[in-house]
Amino acid sequence: MKKANLLTEYGALIALALLFVINVATRGGNFLQIENLRNLVSQDAAVGVIAVGMTLVIIAGGIDLSVGSMTAMCGAVVILLVNKLASSGMGANVAILLAAVGAIAIGAIAGLLNGFVVAYGRVAAFVVTLGGLAGFRSIALVLGKGGEIRSQVSPLQDFGFGGLAIPFVKDAAGGPVLFYWSAIIFIGIALLAGFGLNRTRFGRYIVAVGANPRAAEYSAINIQTVRLAVYTILGALVGLASVLVGARMNSIGTGSAGLYYELDAIAAVVIGGTSLRGGKGRIWGTVVGVLLLTLISNMITAYHIDTNWQGLVRGIVILVAVLIQRGKKEDE
């Protein structure tokens, strides 16, 4: 029994470790070079930040399908704001900071809207956020006139590929290897959310609302407020993620930015062992889920596999993760 629990509890982590060992064994130094490991943490940092927020929403018994479109909408706002502020004579860094705050605010408002309709309108979260998926993308397209919006402020790009120098490591040209800001932000957000979920009263409320809303209500928890809060937090995190995306690309393609992010984020949450039924979940599992998906993409390139296989491999990993979870439920 103990052995089986190890697999159900740490399945995703074991899979990640297994793939890691396989990569080290077959690719050795190429895989272990610092740049590659750095890329693994930073490449899907935007999806990671969103997935952390998604974990909270799913634990509270909800879901949000609108996050990809919301990323495009907030990203469009970031670039437009940064251009506008910088052209009005403001310093580039101040302009970037203010634009980031603006995007996070817009994201939070969009999330609040989702949460409001879910909590008070009593409409299924799936349907509400399906509306958001269509609506937010449309707003993004209107802002970008259907095309891409380019930043005129080059320090934004420096932020996208900037970070802290990793000590004692030099790249091929002898320059420092940077640990990107995006990865630092991803890790920071995950730690913060993990603390909030496991160590605060609000965290316990989220779990309680997801596990049994009626019981939560009877124990004097305002379930509407909790629901509103998790969607708003997710919205703000989407705004933050859109800053990372916009900086990485120095622009936002309003038709393509954030495409399928909702699926990637939900996949990471599910792989990480959070139950889609709510009431049970963990942030570290989601982080492992994000890393697992990134590692799979990384391996597709490294092993010269036709990229068309990527979807199938991802699909298998997701299915296996869910099947393991189902097994756990039946035991309880």
Place this chain on the structure above:
Amino acid sequence: MNRFRSLLGIALGIAGVVLVGCQAGTDAGGATAGGGAPKTGKKFKVGISIPAADHGWTAGVKYWADFASKQNPDIDWIIQDAKESGDQISGLENLQTQGVDAMVILAYESGPLTPIAKKLHDAGIVIVNVDRGFTEPVADVFIEGDNKAFGRKSAEYMAKKLNGKGKIAIIEGVSCTVNTDRVEAAKAVFKAYPGIQIVADDKGEWNREKAEKTMANMLVANPQIDAVWASDDDMALGVETALKAAGRNKNIWILGGGGMKDIVKRVMDKDPLFPADITYPPSMIGFGVQAAAGILHAGKDNAKKYMPRHVMIDIELITPENAKDFYFPDSIY
């Protein structure tokens, strides 16, 4: 139940092993070292990064990228396609850590891919850019089709065939420089013919289904349309479906573009719906592949002395007379 879970664990492990197995296969296949290998004895490694095949033309790009790289077996080619810009950027980063010497890039979108291309170029990687350009001159070689000629030549053909008189509909692609160049050049030509009237102008997003819907709406709004300037062969097929569904496929004709084999065949067979087509060969990626191989073989510094920075590929009109020169039944496009 325990047994079931153990099986799942094993399945997860197998997924990993399958990935590695695929690698073993490709390594064995590509182990024959060619003559032009670099002096260190290591093979050159080149990445090809293209958008995922979301319509016929991009599928053609994939086909020709495969084909051209196979003609250079002395180089280790890694082909990857991207479903959106972020995906493509990550792919390029992965190629960099793989230690590629050069990259052939057809950008999903121009703006988003420019920062990463700049970073790779600064790191000393040879960048060959095909079709969709970057917003800064960061490519060592930029190869593109002449989209203004595409618009001009197709519009001139249409105006002449209509004897300078008639009602036409325009179906546009995805908004980007490629579409703008084509449409503006075509409209400039039509302007010179006062008898030609553009009765409808809307987007088909280079997509068969969307073009079908757009055309269906145009047909309802316009009782008479003499010709459709569809600017892409996928869209031309969508237009055809709409015309047939509305029973309006007589006394009208379509001009697509791209040189899809199905359309070229119809031109060759003198189908009245498709009197001509205009080339925009996805095989241009193959030229990019050759350029990358050539630069690496010659050495970057030597190649710089004679390789052009910008190559513009001419666009040709396909008519029943010359269609057989443009018909490649083995290609998927």
